[in-house]
Amino acid sequence: ILCLWILCCLLQLRMSKEMEELSPLVDSGHGDGSEEETEEDDEPKICQVCGDKSTGYHFNAKTCEGCKGFFRRAMKRPAQLCCPFQNTCVITKTNRRQCQSCRLQKCFSVGMKRELIMSDDAVEKRRMQIRRKKMQEEPVTLSPQQEAVIQELLTAHQKTFDMTCAHFIQFRPLDRDQKSMSECGREPNSSRFTYATMHKPSPEDAMQQTISFVSPSFPSFSFQSPENKEKNQHKSAIFTSLPHFTDLTTYMIKNVINFSKTLTMFRALIIDDQISLLKGATFEIILIHFNMFFNEVTGIWECGPQQYCLDDAMRAGFQRHLLDPMMNFHYTLRKMHLREEEYVLMQAISLFSPDRPGVKHHSVIDRNQETLALTLKTYIEAKRTEPEKRLLFPKIMACLTEMRSMNEEYTKQVLKIQDIQPEVSPLLLEIISKDS
CATH class of the missing domain: 3.30.50.10 (Erythroid Transcription Factor GATA-1, subunit A)
Incomplete structure (x- = not known):
């Protein structure tokens, strides 16, 4: 030692x-x-x-x-x-x-x-700032996989949804006077809503065309026969706009089903999950569809040969505690001035919601929704240049959340309307039914 x-x-x-x-x-x-x-x-x-x-x-x-x-x-x-x-x-x-x-x-x-x-x-905060700065310096681009997802959604949307609304003239007439329509146009800032989305399908469309039997191709849509039209003319109705919205909603539901069946991610799911997702998302996707036609200046839905306002929905039996939030929703979403790519991604995110009642394979659907949400976020960052673009993605997600609460109220009001005036189509009743 x-x-x-x-x-x-x-x-x-x-x-x-x-x-x-x-x-x-x-x-x-x-x-x-x-x-x-x-x-x-x-x-x-x-x-x-x-x-x-x-x-x-x-x-x-x-x-x-x-x-x-x-x-x-x-x-x-x-x-x-x-x-x-x-x-x-x-x-x-x-x-x-x-x-x-x-x-x-x-x-x-x-x-x-x-x-x-x-x-x-403080060290972690500084690291985050450095990472954020690097990300801002590097241009954001869509991956080839994300580009393919967007292209598939656009193709499916354009194939299954007619932006000219040419079929709208085939529905039973919308019973209203011209004064009602002109009054809608004069009040652009009031809480007014009109819209095929929350409106009802035709009783003539049988249950054979419900979700589980609709093919990916366009449905052959048959409207009311002249005999049935004549019968209904003699029958007094409480909700005078209901027959028109019945036809319109049935038509829109079939478009949503065909849109979904075109998507690879959707077809890969088991049939039970397909049905559960469609039951949960159909109303929301129709809302998004009709937002493309909404004029935020006049408060009117300009659907080709047809125009709709809040009074039309009220004459179909819907009440203000659904219509007022829905009107606010349309003003909010329309003022974002979304592109077609953003609209279709929003529809797909709504469709692939893993928390819908009856869903069995939650993890698969959750991964699909995460992929779609990330694609939307990346698209906004890569394609938009305005300074406020950083707020667009959270605003869209907030609109998706808002639609969920309106969806529940819509179902309640449809069932009440059916009790008073049994003219809701079997297809819509199948969509809003609770059982899977």
Whole structure:
């Protein structure tokens, strides 16, 4: 033991002599914090603690990365450090790990300050800012897979939804006077709503065309026969607009079913999950469809040959505690001025909701929805240039949430209307039924 102690003392003396030669370099120089190896006067930038290459000023002293990290760790742990010798160790690049106590004392002696150490939260916040800055500098682009998803949705939408609304003239007539329509147009800022979405289908369309039997192709849609029209003309109705909205809603439901059946992700699901998703999302997708026709200046839905206003929906039996939130929804969504790509992605996100009643394979549907939501977010970041684009994605998601509450109220009101005037079609009743 005595021999070892003598050997250690000799080594300490030898290192002390070596450090005396280096000390002028260690204790001199004032760097600017950059990573260059020399100062303006060509003196090397070295760590004031151990003599290694300095990377700048850290905690008020010019140090290397090793001593910077050591000082931070030492200040955060409560353990007391003690020197196995006589607190006279000379700290160099090669032996700086051997005596933590003397190394820490050297850190203090060169001017390093505990109070300059950032907290863990502050460090994480700074890292996030750096990451965010890098992301802003790098242009966001859609991946080939995301491009393919958007293209499939656009193709399905254009194939199954007629933006000209040419079929709307085949529905039973909308019973109203011209005064009612002109009044709608004069009040663009009032809470007014009209719209095929919340309106009812025809009783002539049999249950054979419900969700589980509709093919991906367009349905052959047969409207009311002249005999039935004549019968209804003689029958007094409480809700005079209901026959028209019955035909319209049935037509729109079939479009939604055909849109869904065209999608690869949807066809890959089991039939029970397909039915559950359609039951949950049909009303919401129809809402999104009709927002494309909404004129936020006049408050009227301009659907080709037909125009709808809030009074039309009221004459179909719907009440204000559904219509007022729905009107606000349409104003809010329309003022975002969404592109067709954003509309179809919004429809698909609504469709693939894993929390719909009756869904069995939640994880698969959840992954699909996550993919669609990320695609929408990336599309907005990549394709839009206006400063407020960062708020667009959360606004769209908020609209999707709002539709869920309206969906429940819509179902309640349809069932009440059916009790008063049994003209709701079997297809709509199948959609809103609770059983899967």
